[in-house]
Amino acid sequence: MVIIEDLLKLVSLTPKDKANILLTAKGVKPGGDFSVREKAVSEVKNILSEFNLHFRDSRGNGILIKFPEDINRAKVKEFATESNAYYIFYFTKEFSNFELLDENPGKFYGYPECCIRKFEGDAYEGETITLNYDPIEELSFIYHAPCFQNFSRRKFCMKSILLGRLYRDVVKSESKALYHAVLEEEKEQWKNINELKKLERKLEKAGILEESGFINFKRLKKTISVSLG
């Protein structure tokens, strides 16, 4: 497909940014964003138009998503001006009135409800899934922090895993090259997975990491004060 080839050629976007655009264009994700330097703005806007995606940028129009805290809004604005970058939001036409969204922007990005709620500070309530392998591929294709993940027990937020599978499969079927590029880009963060598992087991043993995925802060504080003498 010619448009995908144009997308792949862009050097101003990372593979994961490109996958995000593709997923939104395919209608499996409501919207996404990326930041680019000023000189790349017109080429990326052209690509978004080729994919029939709507977009707004952070210059002139201001920040268009209503973030829950003013501080977040200020941070994005600061980022956009300081680094001389354009922060571009794109979305399918169903989201063209997203300025009116008064909710967590996680909905705009298509994050699972359970993960949004955990991020907002709610007690964890989502369903989990236990796997017999490390879901590196699934987790490489999502754009949020899952509300639950424990690598040593291989237990994860089920919605995050299912979403990761869907995103991976869509990207893979549209472009094998992009699928491999995303995995290559994400490789670095999974390099120390066995170290992470060891750490999780240690923390569980010490009662700091609970089976529910929560950190026991009381215990953590006690441990820190003991080790500091």
Ligand SMILES: [Zn+2]
């Ligand atoms: Zn979740």
